[in-house]
Structure formats: structure tokens, C-alpha cells
Amino acid sequence: MPRKRILAPKTLMALRTALEQEQARLRTTLERVQRDLQAMAEAHGEENGYGTHLADVSSETHQQEVLLAERQSLETALVQVQEALERMDAGTYGYCVDCGEPIPLARLRAMPTALRDIQCQRAYESKAQVSPAPSPLGRFPKPLVTPEPEGRPTTPSEEK
Numbered sequence: 001m002p003r004k005r006i007l008a009p010k011t012l013m014a015l016r017t018a019l020e021q022e023q024a025r026l027r028t029t030l031e032r033v034q035r036d037l038q039a040m041a042e043a044h045g046e047e048n049g050y051g052t053h054l055a056d057v058s059s060e061t062h063q064q065e066v067l068l069a070e071r072q073s074l075e076t077a078l079v080q081v082q083e084a085l086e087r088m089d090a091g092t093y094g095y096c097v098d099c100g101e102p103i104p105l106a107r108l109r110a111m112p113t114a115l116r117d118i119q120c121q122r123a124y125e126s127k128a129q130v131s132p133a134p135s136p137l138g139r140f141p142k143p144l145v146t147p148e149p150e151g152r153p154t155t156p157s158e159e160k
Contacts, residue, residue, distance in 0.1 A: 006102040007094050016088055019112050023081045030074045037067050080113040096120050 007015070040060065087093040094103050098120040107114050116124060 007105070007108075011105065012088065012093070015093075015108060015112050016085070019081050019084055019088075022112070023078065023085070026074055026078045026081065030071065030078065033067055033071045033074065037064070037071065040064055040067070077113075084113045098124070 040063065084093060094108060095101065096103055096117045097115045099117065101117055103114055103117045107118060114121075
């Protein structure tokens, strides 16, 4: 049985336009981050290491880590946008991937890449945040070997 259409064509087109604009923004920002990373790599390759202060190296490393994290975040967001556009093309956009029910329009306007309605999203997040299994030794396991107490250091005059 075909699904009941939940989004008016005009609404769907507005959401598609928003997704396409976000896709263009993400691509532009990703290109900038890639250029910045490339420039850092080229600058680092030109340095011979002499006269470079440790704080400068640390700062550059931090900047590179920030850019790498930003790149990963942008790539993830870009994939989410592309998948939302693919769902639009397939006619499955706007339906929860877990329960199949329509995702409310307010949620889609706030988050056009939404995969789930709010109830299924909460259930998904609670499953993803399952705490690790407790240690078989208990919460605060005792050490397997009791360390020997260290004696007081002796001075050369005490050793005689």
C-alpha cells in the first residue's frame, strides 16, 4: 500500500532548497578547511625544525587537530544532507526510519536531515548511551598484588 503523502509539494520544495543551500555551504566550508590543512602541511614540510619553539609546535598541532575535527564534522553533515536529498528522490523523506510514521513538519523544518520522529530519536539515543558492563572484580577492584611499603631513604652517614 503506498504511503500517504505528508508534505505538500511546495513544502517539500522549500525543504529541498534549504538542504541544497546547506550542501553548498558545507562544501564551501569543507574546501576552505582542506586548503587550510594543506597550507599547514606545506608550511610544516618547509620547516627544518631548527629554531622552532616548542610552544609554536604545540599551537600548530592544536590548530591542526581543530581543523581535522572540523573537517570530520563537515563531512558527516554533508553525508547527512546528501542522504536526505536521496530520500527525497526515493519518496521516503519525512518518514521515520524506525517506525515508518511521518516525522512532524516542525521537526523537519528545524532539522531537515532528521531520520526519526522525536520518540524514536530518544529511544535511539538512549540505546546509544548504554553504559559499559561493570567490572567482574567489582566497582573498585582490589589490586592483585599488594605493593610493599617503601622504606625511608637513607643517607650515607646512616649506612655506616
